[in-house]
Amino acid sequence: MKIICIGRNYGAHAKELGNEVPEKPVIFCKPDTALLKNNEPFYIPDFSKDVHHEIEVVIKIDKMGKSIAPQFAHKYYSEFTLGVDFTARDLQTELKAKGLPWELAKAFDNSAVIGNFITKETVDLNNFEFELSKNNALVQQGNTKDMLFNADTIISFVSQYFTLKTGDLIFTGTPAGVGAVNIGDQLIGKAAGVEYFNFEIK
Ligand code: ZN
Numbered sequence: 405m406k407i408i409c410i411g412r413n414y415g416a417h418a419k420e421l422g423n424e425v426p427e428k429p430v431i432f433c434k435p436d437t438a439l440l441k442n443n444e445p446f447y448i449p450d451f452s453k454d455v456h457h458e459i460e461v462v463i464k465i466d467k468m469g470k471s472i473a474p475q476f477a478h479k480y481y482s483e484f485t486l487g488v489d490f491t492a493r494d495l496q497t498e499l500k501a502k503g504l505p506w507e508l509a510k511a512f513d514n515s516a517v518i519g520n521f522i523t524k525e526t527v528d529l530n531n532f533e534f535e536l537s538k539n540n541a542l543v544q545q546g547n548t549k550d551m552l553f554n555a556d557t558i559i560s561f562v563s564q565y566f567t568l569k570t571g572d573l574i575f576t577g578t579p580a581g582v583g584a585v586n587i588g589d590q591l592i593g594k595a596a597g598v599e600y601f602n603f604e605i606k
Pocket residue numbers: 409410411458460489575577578
């Protein structure tokens with residue numbers, strides 16, 4: 405399986421990092437070794453002094469598809485969860501300044517956290533409010549209605565370049581409020597009172 409991520413998909417977050425609001429989805433990938441699940445702890449890697457949390461809605465592809473039209477995209481996924489796209493911001497800033505790819509800052513081991521999946525029929529994924537708390541203080545709050553490109557648009561766009569396969573995951577971008585994590589922090593991702601993940605930083 406592969407993990408596809410969308411950068412700068414919320415205008416307020418693009419601006420907080422001093423980036424332009426993109427005209428087309430900004431895409432990067434993580435390998436399957438980036439996955440972290442079952443509320444296992446996240447260990448801060450030695451190569452970064454500034455690992456940031458980015459809470460995101462994550463959709464799981466459950467049918468193979470290529471060049472999917474937007475109006476059919478909803479048939480290619482039935483479950484979603486909340487996750488964290490951990491980012492070594494110090495490394496990413498260096499790479500960006502040199503115009504280099506982001507992988508070292510984004511695709512490292514355990515950088516793609518996923519929570520419990522639930523069926524998308526239970527919510528309106530185009531108007532879905534979610535939040536991240538760190539040590540019981542609210543740090544990020546977003547609503548998918550503020551995404552520049554919604555899930556169906558992302559699936560259609562990405563599938564023109566990559567064949568989507570069953571089990572692939574799409575991280576749909578983070579709202580504003582990203583920040584550093586430290587050893588001992590507890591991260592909880594919630595929406596409508598439902599807890600999707602709850603794990604510790606070590
Ligand atoms: Zn992200």
